[in-house]
Amino acid sequence: MGDSGESAHFKKMYDRVSTLAKIGVWECDLTTEELIWTDMVYDIFGIPRGNPINREDTLRLYEPNSRQELERLRSEAIERGTGFTLDVRIRPHASEVRWVRLTAEVELEEGKPVRIFGTKQDITNEKAASDKLQSIQTEMIHLSRGSAMGAMASTIAHELNQPLATISSYLTGARRRIPNEHLTPDLSECFDGALNATLRAAQIIRSVRAVLGKSGSKKREADLEEVLRQAADLALAGSENVLISWDVPPGLAVYADSIQIQQVLINLIRNASEAVQSGPCQIDIKAWPKHTFIEVCVSDNGPGLPIDIIADAFEGFASGKSDGLGVGLSISRTIIEAHGGRIRAENVPGRGASVSFTLPQPADTQS
Structure with a gap:
């Protein structure tokens, strides 16, 4: 196979991989800000392949927070001659949002940055699956904690009901043992308040146990x-x-x-x-x-x-x-x-x- 045949074969292989992985290659000249994209980058941004592109127009397709973070990391990479990876949100159309994983490296010539290049990959489906998994995990944690608190509430209710009943019995018994002539209005009010508070505590325990146990309120x-x-x-x-x-x-x-x-x-x-x-x-x-x-x-x-x-x-x-x-x-x-x-x-x-x-x-x- 000649050089031209090998080049065509490799390009065909690249195009297949690029399509399967939804990943494209980009490059930007730091002197002229001229952009070069492969076909997949055009597809990711919803721009017809081969159309003229400029950096200012493409930046408008980024969500504001993503654009701000991209510009910050880009400036740092150019200043230091390094690279970065960033997941950004773009809006190719008014009703569509996509997640793109952007990688970048700065190329130096004689110690000076001359161009920045890298890849852009559509990870919208991956992001949606990740968010769904995280939502399921969060719900499982919530259910697990709810179950633990329900069990704890049942245990606490069981342990407290008996001493509360005992307190109520002691208060009632103490009140009966006090001769009427010694049961002043203030003392009677204290007994009534203590008994009501005890009954109220029992009500609260039953109520909390009911809501955590998912029984009817x-x-x-x-x-x-x-x-x-x-x-x-x-x-x-x-x-x-x-x-x-x-x-x-x-x-x-x-x-x-x-x-x-x-x-x-x-x-x-x-x-x-x-x-x-x-x-x-x-x-x-x-x-x-x-x-x-x-x-x-x-x-x-x-x-x-x-x-x-x-x-x-x-x-x-x-x-x-x-x-x-x-x-x-x-x-x-x-x-x-x-x-x-x-x-x-x-x-x-x-x-x-x-x-x-x-x-x-x-x-x-x-x-």
Whole structure:
């Protein structure tokens, strides 16, 4: 086979591989910025093969973040005489987005960069498969954590129910043993408060166990302000230096399990009060209609959530407390999502942490 025959054969082999791998070769003259592409690069960018191309026009096809990162790495590579690899997003057409893996090397002559060259490969399908796999893995982790928390909730409920029942029995027995003439109104109020708190704790344990165990919750129409204020009273019992401001319009109703929603708010208020180490803790609770939902926001004047956990604040076992288990916010997310709502956290500059969640309105009030 002659040289021309071998060249044609090798070109045919290259074209086959290029088509199968969706990969093309490119080159750019650093003096003139003239681009040279193989056919596959034209196909990847949706430009007819052989059409005149210039760098400025092709850069407009890159998504802004990808274009910015590409230009940064390109400048560094030219300055240092090195190369780089980068996955970028391009938009060949208004309704189409593709992922491209770009490799680049700088060619030097007498120590000076003269051209940059490399490959461009369409990895859109690979990226979609990778994203789907990651989504499945995330869901599996979420289910695994949910299962672990469900088992833990069942264990805790089993272990706590007996001592709570015992506390209730002792309180009832103690009250009966006190002669009526010695049972002052203040003492009677203390007994009533302790018994109610004990019963309330048992209700909360059963409610959390129910939501983690995926059993039915007792959802009904409820007055949101009443639900929130009752939860605040429970959360702040015995607390000092905690101030709450309210911005909850009267008459807002939600379709929810009141006990479960109160558990969410109790957790958020306690987190806020524990976050403020010095000075009074200021907690702001707001609520307002949002489409067919009601949005509730709880914010504080603390230091905010740690940066390293804020993205995963609602994942199981992520805690900003040195002695925390990291399940409170995760359980809160489980409760809110079981109601069809969403919950999110953020830090407010110059303020503290802010947690917002949504709850559905009763069907007859949705507009």
